Amino acid sequence: QPMLSWQRTAYHFQPEKNWMNDPNAPMYYNGWYHLFYQYNPESAVWGNITWGHAISKDLINWENLPFAMVPDEWYDINGVWTGSATLLPDGSIVVLYTGFTKDKVQVQNLAYPADPSDPRLIHWVKYPGNPILVPPPHIRDLDFRDPTTAWFGPDGHWRVAIGSKINDTGISLVYHTTNFTTYELLDGLLHAVPETGMWECVDFYPVSTTEKKGLNTSDNWPGVKHVLKASLDNTKIDYYALGTYYVENDTWIPDNEMADVGFGLRYDYGKYYASKTFYDQNKQRRVLWGWIGESDSEDDDIKKGWASVQSIPRVVLFDQKTRSNLLQWPVEEVENLRSNLKEFNKVVVGPGTVVPLDVGTATQLDISAEFEIDGKALKGATRDDIVGYNCVVGGGAAGRGTLGPFGILVLAEDSLAEQTPVYFYISKDSGGEYRTFFCADQSRSSLAPHVGKFVSGSLVPVLEGEKLTMRILVDHSIVESFGQGGRTVITSRIYPTKAIYESARVFLFNNATEANVTASLKIWQMNSAAFINSPPPLVSI
Ligand code: DQQ
Numbered sequence: 145q146p147m148l149s150w151q152r153t154a155y156h157f158q159p160e161k162n163w164m165n166d167p168n169a170p171m172y173y174n175g176w177y178h179l180f181y182q183y184n185p186e187s188a189v190w191g192n193i194t195w196g197h198a199i200s201k202d203l204i205n206w207e208n209l210p211f212a213m214v215p216d217e218w219y220d221i222n223g224v225w226t227g228s229a230t231l232l233p234d235g236s237i238v239v240l241y242t243g244f245t246k247d248k249v250q251v252q253n254l255a256y257p258a259d260p261s262d263p264r265l266i267h268w269v270k271y272p273g274n275p276i277l278v279p280p281p282h283i284r285d286l287d288f289r290d291p292t293t294a295w296f297g298p299d300g301h302w303r304v305a306i307g308s309k310i311n312d313t314g315i316s317l318v319y320h321t322t323n324f325t326t327y328e329l330l331d332g333l334l335h336a337v338p339e340t341g342m343w344e345c346v347d348f349y350p351v352s353t354t355e356k357k358g359l360n361t362s363d364n365w366p367g368v369k370h371v372l373k374a375s376l377d378n379t380k381i382d383y384y385a386l387g388t389y390y391v392e393n394d395t396w397i398p399d400n401e402m403a404d405v406g407f408g409l410r411y412d413y414g415k416y417y418a419s420k421t422f423y424d425q426n427k428q429r430r431v432l433w434g435w436i437g438e439s440d441s442e443d444d445d446i447k448k449g450w451a452s453v454q455s456i457p458r459v460v461l462f463d464q465k466t467r468s469n470l471l472q473w474p475v476e477e478v479e480n481l482r483s484n485l486k487e488f489n490k491v492v493v494g495p496g497t498v499v500p501l502d503v504g505t506a507t508q509l510d511i512s513a514e515f516e517i518d519g520k521a522l523k524g525a526t527r528d529d530i531v532g533y534n535c536v537v538g539g540g541a542a543g544r545g546t547l548g549p550f551g552i553l554v555l556a557e558d559s560l561a562e563q564t565p566v567y568f569y570i571s572k573d574s575g576g577e578y579r580t581f582f583c584a585d586q587s588r589s590s591l592a593p594h595v596g597k598f599v600s601g602s603l604v605p606v607l608e609g610e611k612l613t614m615r616i617l618v619d620h621s622i623v624e625s626f627g628q629g630g631r632t633v634i635t636s637r638i639y640p641t642k643a644i645y646e647s648a649r650v651f652l653f654n655n656a657t658e659a660n661v662t663a664s665l666k667i668w669q670m671n672s673a674a675f676i677n678s679p680p681p682l683v684s685i
Contacts, residue, residue, distance in 0.1 A: 148448040150644040151621040154508050154672040155481055156436075157206055157454040159196060163188050163445075164452040166345060166418035167433035168195060169229035169239050172426045174263035177203050179433065180212055181454065182226060188445040193223035195241075199264055202477040203431070203457045205674040212268045219243045219251055219275045226345055227255075228420065230294040230302070230324075230361075236260060238324045239268075240291035240304060243275060249285040251275035252306065254324055273325060280329055283308050283317075290345045293422065294321070296362040297391050305334050307343035307374060314340035314374055314406060316348075318394045335372055335396045340406035343374035345382075345418045348396070349430060350389070351462040351470070358430030358460070360423045364391060369462060371470065372396050374405050375418050382411045382419050382434065384470065386462070400468070409469055412455075413535075413600045414584060414625075414635035415439055421460060432458045432472060436622060439586075439596025439637045455635060456617060456624060463631060466605045472630040474617060482510055482668035493550065493654040493661045498560070501667065506554070506648040508670040509618040513552060513663055514611045515568060521659030522547060525572055533571040535583035535601030541565035541655060548581075550654040550661045554618050555589065557643040564589040564638055565653060566625045568604075568612050580606045582614070582627030582634065589638040596637065604632035619670070620644075 158164065163184035171178050176199045183196035197212040213224045220243030227241025239255045253274040258267035279288040287308045294302040301320040304327070308315050316334040319327040334348065350359040350368045359368065370389035375382050385405045387398040398404045411419055412434065419434035434455040438445055445451040458472040486503045493499050503509065525546045533545070541549050551567030553560070569581040583601030590597070604627040606612065617624040623636040640648070654661045 148444070151448060151639060153453050153619045153622055155204065155478070155670055156456060156619050156622055157198065158450065158452070159183065159208060160677055161188070161449050162186065163190055163450070164196065164435070164454075165190065165437070166226045166435050167420050167454055168227055168241070170420060170422040170431065170433050171229045171231060171237070172422070172424050173231070173237065173265065176201065176263050178265060179206075179454070183211070185211070188449055188451045189442055193225055195224050202480070203475050204477045204481065207676040209264060209266055213241070213255060213270065217243070217270060217274065218246045219253060221246050222248060225250075226290040226418065228291055228293040229422070237265075238294070240294075240324070242289040242291065245275075250279065250288040252277035252291050271325065276325055277306075277319065277327055280317075282310065287342055292346055292348055293361050294324075295348070303394060305346050305348050307346040309342040312341055313338045314343040314376065316343060316346050316372070316374070330394055332393055332395060334394055335405065337404050337406045340374070340376055340378070342377040344377050345375040345420060347371070347373040347420055349421055349423075351386070351430070351460070353462050353464065353467070356461055357428045358423055360425070364389065369399070370396055372398075372405055373411070373419065376406055380417050382417055383407070384409055384411060386468070386470070410602070411472065412633045412635050413602045415596070415637045416455065416635045430460045431475060432460045436635055436637060440639055441594050444594070453622060458630070465607055466631065469605065469631055472633050473626065474615075474624070478510070478617070481671045481673060483671055484669040486667045488663070488665045488667070491652060491663045491665075493652050493663060495654060495656050495658055495660065497654055498553070499652040501650045501652060501665065503650055503667045504669065505646055506650045507618065507620050507645065508672070509554070509616070509650065510668045510670050511552065511554070511616040511618070511650070511665060512613075513616075513665040514613050515550065516611055516662045517547060517550070517570065518660040521656070522570070524658070533569060533579075533581060535569070535581050535599055538569060538581070538583070538599070540583075540585035540587050540599040541567055541653070544655045544657050545569065545571065546656060546658050547571070548656050549583065550656055551614065552616060553651040553653055554616060554623055555638060555640050555643045556649050556651055557640070557647050558649060560651075562588060562591060562640050562643040563651075564623055564636060566614060566616055566623065566634070567653070568614075568627070578606075580604050580612065582625070582632045584623065584625055584634045584636045586636055586638055589636070589640065591641050592639055595639045600636070601634050602632050604628045617670075
C-alpha cells in the first residue's frame with residue numbers, strides 16, 4: 145500500500161513484507177552476524193511461524209536469506225517458535241527452539257547447520273530424534289517455551305533455562321545436558337516470581353562489574369553479576385534484574401528483592417518485547433536485540449502489508465557508576481550511517497518556548513543532546529508542585545512544573561500539530577531529593593485515529609555533577625531514546641501523517657514554568673542501510 149510507505153524504516157531491520165516478531169538465535173559465526181526471526185510468510189498478522197534468516201557484516205546492513213526452518217514436522221507444524229543458539233567450544237553450533245506440535249503441545253527441538261563450512265549457514269537440519277523435551281508432568285502443554293542459550297558449569301554439564309508458569313507464578317526451569325539430545329530436569333528452579341504469569345523468552349547472562357566489555361554466556365567468577373530477563377506474556381513487557389547466580393544448585397537471587405523480575409527495571413519503557421542477547425566474540429561485547437511491534441490496528445498492518453521491526457542492536461553493560469542498572473547503547477556500527485553533522489552550542493530555551501533546529505529533512509536522524517538547567521531555579525524549586533510525578537500520569541510534555549518538562553520534539557510538523565516530545569522532568573521527592581524522569585509523549589504524535597498515543601518513560605539516575613544527556617535515533621516511524629548514557633531507554637512506535645518526508649522537523653522545547661534550559665546538540669542525518677533480498681526460498685513450505 146504505497147499510501148503508507150513513509151512508515152517503512154530506513155535503517156532498522158525489517159523484512160520486505162509480512163509479519164515479524166521475536167529475534168531468534170542471534171550469533172556471530174565465521175565473519176557473519178546471523179539474525180533469525182519469527183516470520184509469517186503469508187500475511188501481515190501473526191501465524192504460520194517460520195524462521196526468517198538474515199546475515200550482516202556489521203549488524204546494520206543486511207542480506208535476507210532463504211527461510212532457515214519452516215513448520216513441516218509433526219513437532220513444529222503449528223509453528224517454529226522462539227529459540228537460541230549455543231556456540232560449543234569445538235566451534236559447532238546447536239540451536240534449541242520451541243515447536244508447537246500437531247496436537248498443540250509446546251516442545252523443545254534441536255537443530256544444527258547442515259554445512260558448518262558455509263559461513264552463511266543457509267541450510268538447517270532438524271534433529272531426527274526431535275522433540276528432545278516435552279512438558280514435564282507439572283507443567284501445562286501451553287506453558288513451556290523459548291529455550292535460552294546454554295551455559296557450561298564446572299561439573300561438565302551444560303544448562304538450559306526454559307520459561308513457564310505454575311498457577312500465576314512465573315518460573316524458569318533448568319535442564320542439564322552433556323550432549324544436547326538427552327536432558328535432566330532439576331527439581332529446583334532458577335527463579336520464580338509470584339503474580340508475574342507466563343515467562344516468555346527468558347534470557348540469562350553474566351555481566352562484568354569491573355570491565356567495560358561483554359562476557360561469554362558461561363563466564364562466571366567472583367564479582368560477576370548475572371542478569372535474568374523475562375518477557376511477561378500478561379503485559380508484553382521485558383523486565384530484568386541484576387543478581388547473583390549460584391552454579392552449585394542453579395539458583396539466582398536478585399540484588400534487590402523489591403525490584404525483582406516483573407516489578408523493577410525494564411529494558412525499555414516503550415514498545416519493546418521478546419528480546420534476546422548474544423555474546424559477540426568478534427568485538428567482546430554483549431548485544432541485545434528486541435522486537436518492536438506495532439501500535440496501530442491490525443487493519444492498518446494488513447493495508448500496509450507488513451508489521452514490526454527490530455530495534456537497533458544495543459550493547460549491554462553493567463552501570464559501574466550506579467551499580468544498580470544496565471546501560472544500553474546502540475552498536476557503534478550505526479554511526480557509520482551518519483552524515484551532514486549540524487552542531488548547536490549553548491542554545492538558551494526560556495520557560496514556555498520552542499526553538500526550531502534547522503537540520504533539513506528530519507526523518508532519519510541521530511541526535512545527541514546535553515541539557516543544563518538554570519541553577520537558581522533548581523535551588524528555588526518548592527516541593528509541592530512536583531511530589532509524586534511520573535511520566536505516565538504527569539500530563540505528558542504539556543504538564544508544566546517548575547523544572548520541566550524540557551527536551552526535543554522529533555517528527556514534528558511546522559505547526560506542531562504532530563510532534564513527539566522526548567524530555568526530562570526534574571522533581572523533588574518528599575525528602576527534598578531531586579528525581580529526574582526521562583519520558584516520551586506520543587499523545588500528539590499522529591493525527592490518525594486508532595494508533596497508540598501513550599506517554600511512557602521512567603526515573604533515570606543522575607549522579608552528582610552529571611549533565612542531563614539524551615541520544616535519539618529517529619527513523620520515520622520509530623524513535624529510540626536513550627537517557628543518561630542508556631540508563632533509561634524508551635522506544636516509540638509512531639505514525640505521523642504530516643510530519644513525513646520534507647515536512648518533518650526538530651525543535652527544542654521547554655515547558656518549565658520558571659527555569660531556563662541551555663542545550664547543546666549534535667545532529668546527524670542518517671543514511672539508509674542496505675537491505676538485500678536473496679532469491680526466493682530454497683526450501684518450499
Ligand atoms: N513468540 C513466540 C513464542 C514466544 C512469543 C511465538 C513471544 O515462542 O513465547 O511466535 O513473543
